[in-house]
Amino acid sequence: MKTVSSIVENYIKTKPFLLNALSLGIINLTSLSRNIMTELESEFGKEVKQGAVVMSLKRLTEELDFKLNHKINKVIKNIGEITVRSELTDYTFAASDTVLNKQADLISDINVLSDIFYTSSRGVNETNIVVSSSINHLVEKHFLREKLIQKLDNLASITVKLPKENIVVPGIYYFIFQRLAWEGIIINEVISTSNEFTILVGEEQVDVAFKVIKDLKN
Numbered sequence: 163m164k165t166v167s168s169i170v171e172n173y174i175k176t177k178p179f180l181l182n183a184l185s186l187g188i189i190n191l192t193s194l195s196r197n198i199m200t201e202l203e204s205e206f207g208k209e210v211k212q213g214a215v216v217m218s219l220k221r222l223t224e225e226l227d228f229k230l231n232h233k234i235n236k237v238i239k240n241i242g243e244i245t246v247r248s249e250l251t252d253y254t255f256a257a258s259d260t261v262l263n264k265q266a267d268l269i270s271d272i273n274v275l276s277d278i279f280y281t282s283s284r285g286v287n288e289t290n291i292v293v294s295s296s297i298n299h300l301v302e303k304h305f306l307r308e309k310l311i312q313k314l315d316n317l318a319s320i321t322v323k324l325p326k327e328n329i330v331v332p333g334i335y336y337f338i339f340q341r342l343a344w345e346g347i348i349i350n351e352v353i354s355t356s357n358e359f360t361i362l363v364g365e366e367q368v369d370v371a372f373k374v375i376k377d378l379k380n
Contacts, residue, residue, distance in 0.1 A: 242323030
């Protein structure tokens with residue numbers, strides 16, 4: 163059975179930025195209720211009283227404040243080391259039957275080198291390789307016959323170690339990436355494992371991005 167509270171909650175859950183703004187208490191609930199009345203009445207199938215919508219929003223805001231601020235903040239405050247690397251290049255190649263062999267050859271070459279950054283990820287149609295710019299010549303030698311989709315230079319990486327609880331608390335990545343978006347940070351790539359993630363940004367933005375993530379712990 164549909165209720166005003168359930169309709170309001172479902173509506174808000176489809177608007178992630180609105181959801182977060184409510185949790186921060188920066189939205190006037192009366193004004194919001196007035197703006198969404200038409201959509202709510204259409205979903206409910208009959209007239210809805212504005213007071214009931216305001217009360218539902220207030221109750222939802224209080225619940226969000228507890229769920230977000232307590233669960234997410236507990237994880238965020240326990241973020242581990244944050245590692246920054248600069249002078250990186252990001253290559254994107256089309257997936258092929260030979261790409262994995264080329265990667266194996268590349269890894270064999272760079273295993274004897276010290277202080278080299280290398281990571282890769284594979285999608286359905288593309289393979290992504292991020293390396294220290296000092297070994298670009300090796301990538302381009304081994305992947306000469308592969309289809310290059312994109313090459314981005316002058317990048318930096320920020321690797322963040324997360325506590326193990328991150329895998330059971332929803333919204334961790336959203337919380338972090340939203341803060342980066344608010345500062346106008348352009349994320350070129352995201353690479354993750356169970357308990358850490360790496361973002362690639364332009365070298366001109368890495369200082370701001372690092373500060374945003376570091377300040378989340380405070």
